[in-house]
Amino acid sequence: MKDITIADHTIQxxxxxxxxxxxxxxxxxxxxxxxxxxxxxxxxxPVLALMAGMHGDEINGMEIVRRMLESGLHQPKRGTVVCMPIINMYGFLNYSREVPDGKDINRSFPGNRNGSLASRVAYHMMHEVVPIIDFGVDFHTGGAMRANYPQVRAELKDKINFELAQAFAAPFTIDAPFRPNSLRKEASRKGKNIIVYEGGESLRFDQHAIKEGIAGTLRLMKYLNMIDDAPHPEVENKVIWSTGWIRAKTPGLFQPNVICGQQVHKGDWVGTVTDPFGEFQEKILAIETGYVIGLNNIPVINAGDALMHIGTDTFCKLESIGDD
Structure with missing residues (x-):
């Protein structure tokens, strides 16, 4: 095999x-x-990159990569694995999604060597890591107090992306267009295929999401012929083609009737919003038949707040997903 060079370091x-x-x-x-x-x-x-901590408060991805390093699961029989447990060291140290100047690294690609802190991190990623890889998994979680059920997000019209996502075999595979100035989008311009894994919420370990992330990564490595064995999926993978948020119409206290990953039907009573004083109660109904792929865990909500994310396995006009 040819030598690989990263930041002037050669790896044979x-x-x-x-x-x-x-x-x-x-x-x-x-x-x-x-x-x-x-x-x-x-x-x-092939060369596979396992990248986590793009957002410094998304610790489940960091733990997935850490456990793989600790147990030696990252060591391939064929090819190369490049592990980056924490990309955004600034955010990690400050329990923050962003870097100190408030910018999001994953909205700063392809980056600038002399730009903002976020842009500089993106620049190093694009010039030191992306050129040497073939494929990648970018590990993320939901936001503050918003949990994502284990899922892979990729632009599924790309045949290679679809095959990588299916090989990973998370409980859900979601068709997600590229986000502007994201690693996923800019890497695709260089002919590199990167899928996103989402699981759990920020600043909170989710053991189920961590377990699924490790198992999915091993299945992907087996598919790429980098290892010989990998765990079988515990549940059938479901492909989600459309997603939409159920949002609060009134402020108050939110109590869900469902759990993440659960199937719901259009019109189902999926939660309740009350006020703190016992003066009103509003039933929240499912907007479409599908699955709860994300759930708000903050009881105190304002009008317009996202309560739960519903994904459907059919094409329909719902609010587009945000990711990465």
């Missing part, structure tokens, strides 16, 4: 190496590095 076939890419320095002179763990087999095969 059969070699494992840890590389620290220097991103910037804090006002305190503290150096911010992004660690990259590269494991190469002796036999030829």
């Amino acid at each position: 076939a059969g070699e494992s190496k840890t590389i620290n890419i220097n991103i910037a320095r804090l006002p305190s002179h503290t150096v911010i590095n992004t660690p990259i763990y590269v494991s190469r087999a002796l036999e030829e095969g």
